[in-house]
Amino acid sequence: MKARTLFDKLWDSHVVEQLPDGTAILYIDRHLIHEVTSPQAFEGLRMAGRKIHNPEAMMAVIDHNVPTTDRSKPIEEDDSRQQIEALEHNVKEFGVPFIPLQSDKQGIIHVVGPEEGITLPGMTIVCGDSHTSTHGAFGALAFGIGTSEVEHVMATQTLLQKPAKNLKIEINGTLRPGMSAKDVVLAVIGHIGTAGGTGHVIEFTGSVIRNLDMAGRMTVCNMAIEGGARSGLIAPDEVTFEYIKGRPNAPQGADFDAAVGYWKSLASDEGAHYDKVITINVDNLEPMVTWGTSPEDVLPITGNIPDPALLKDESQRLRKQRMLDYMDLKIGTPIAGTKIDAVFIGSCTNSRLEDLRAAAHVLKGKKIANHVWALVVPGSGVIKKQAEAEGLDKIFIDAGFEWREAGCSMCLAMNPDRLKPGQRCASTSNRNFEDRQGPGGRTHLVSPAMAAAAAVKGELTDVREMI
C-alpha cells in the first residue's frame, strides 16, 4: 500500500462518497458549537423542517460572549444575553449535549473538548470557529467552518470537502529556558507568513514537538490558522494517550486499549509524500513578540522595530507603515522597553493549567507595575479549580492581577473585557488585528511567561532576565 501521511489516513477513513468532480462527502465525528456562530444554523434547520442527524456527536458550550466577572449576576448586555438564551433554547429543542453557563465545566470550547475527552485521535472535528485547529494536536482532522457548514453538518453529519495539500513543518533543536510552544509557533508564522499554509494542512513534527506536553501541542496547532492552514496536526503518541486516559467522555478500560491500538496506526508512514516540507531549528530561538497588526509581524524580544522603507513592494511598504502608525511604534527602536497598559493571559491559545503555571512562576513574590491593568482568564472552570487548588490564584491576585471566570474574554472583546482606544496590551491570545481587543486597542502577542514579565515591568521585556 502507498505510504500515507497522517492527514491522508484521516481523510481516507472519513470519505463517505467520492463525487465525480473530486469533492468528497466527508463524515464528521464531532461537532462543537457555541453561541455566536450557531443561531442562524438552527434557524435554517427550523425553516427547512430538518432535524439534527446525530445530536450525540455534538457538544455545546457558551464561551465567546460571557462576562468573566461574577456569574451569579444577570448578563447586562442585551444582545449577548439574547444570543446565550438562543443557544440554551436551541440545544433543548434539538437535544444537543450542553454545558450550561453555571456549570464548573463551562469554558472555552477548544479547551473543554479535550478536557472532557470529547476530542480523540483519528476523528474529524469541526466547529464554527477558526481555532478548531487546536484539536489537531491529538491527531484529529479538525477545522473551522462557517455557519452554513454548521447547518450542513447538523443536517447530514458530513461536509463537502476537497482534500488539502500536505505541508510538513519539522521543528528540531532544544528550547532554551524561558521559551515555550507560543514562541515556537510565532516563529513559524513569522517564517511562513499568514498565507503560507493556505490550502494546506500543516503536520508539525520533530523533536521539539515530541517533547511538548499536550497544552503546548494545542498552542501550536491552535495557531496553524494564523499561518493560513485550516488544520494543524500532530501524530498521537504516549503523551497523547496519557492525557486522554480517564477523561469523562473518552473510551474506558478494554475500549481504551483497543482505541490506542488504532491510534498508534495513524502516524505518517515512512516515505509518505508531502507537497512541501519546511525545517526549523529552535536552538537559537528567543522569546517572540509581535510588533504589527498581523501575526506574521513578529520579532525576537531582543529585536528592533523594522523599517518598512526596506521593503521592495510598494503596497507592502504602505501596509507596514500603516501598522506602525496604528501601533504607535518608532522605526529602529528596540521592541523591549515599549510601555504597556494592559496584560491579558487567557484564550484558547494559552489559558490551560500549564500556561497559568508558567505565568505564575514568573509572578511569584512580585507585583505588577502600578499603571498596568492585568487579567487572567482560565480556559475552563475545571482549570480554574485546579489552579486554585495549587494556589496559583493567590500568586496572580497578590501580584495585582484580576482572577476571572472562564471564557474567550479579551481575545476578541465580545464581552465587557476590552481595551480602551490607544491602550497597549501584552496578550497571550492569537490575533493582533486592528481593533481586535477593543476599538483602537494595540495588541502584542506573547507567551504566558512573557505576558507576566511585561506586567511586572510595565513594558515589553525579556522574561529570561526575570527567571
Add this chain to the structure above:
Amino acid sequence: MDKFDILTAIAAPLPEENIDTDKIIPARFLKTTKRSGLGKSAFYSWRYDENGKEREEFVLNREPYRQAEILVTYENFGCGSSREHAPWALLDFGIRCVIAPSFADIFFNNSFKNGILPIRLPREICEQLVEDTKMGANAKLTINLEKQEIIRPNGEKISFEVDPLRRQLLLDGLDDIGQTLQHVKSIDDFEEKRKQNQPWYPKVSAEKLSS
C-alpha cells in the same frame, strides 16, 4: 439564496493585502441571531469615525461606490476568523462578487454558500481592475459566470476559473444540504460500518457533561 448568472455592476477598489474578517465585520457586531442587517457595520473602522460619523475619504462612502456590488482587492482577503458574518455583511451591503489574487480558505467557502462569487486572478490583472474602478460611474464590470469571464469597461474579456460544482450551485441558487441529503443512505451505511469497526468511539454523553 439568489441565483448568480450575469452581474453588471460598479466595482470598488480595496487595494490592500490581508484584509481580515475583523476588518470586514468586527467581533462586537456578531451578537446577532440573524443573517441580515450586518451591511451597515461592514468595514466599520474604515467607514466610520469614533463618533460613528461616516469617513468621507473611505471609498465605500463615496458615489458611485456606495452602489458597488463588486470588490477588487489583493492577496489573502478574508483571513482570520471563520465568521460567516463576513460574507453576510458584504452581501447585506450589496456585494455579490470579490476579485483578488488569493483568499483565505474558510472565507472562500463561506462566500459561495451565500451567493457571493470569489474570483481568483493574478495580481497584475487585479491591479488593472483596480485602475478600471477609478473610472467613477463608468467603473462597471460585467461578470458572466456561465461563460466564466469578466468584461472590463474597455470591452476586454478576462477569463477565470471556478470549481464546477460550486459554479452550478451558484447558477441554480441552490444550497448544498438538499443535495447531500440525497446521499443519506451512504451516510447511514458509513455510520453503521464505523460502529462495527471502531465500536469504542463513544457518543457524547450529556450526563457526563453535567456531572
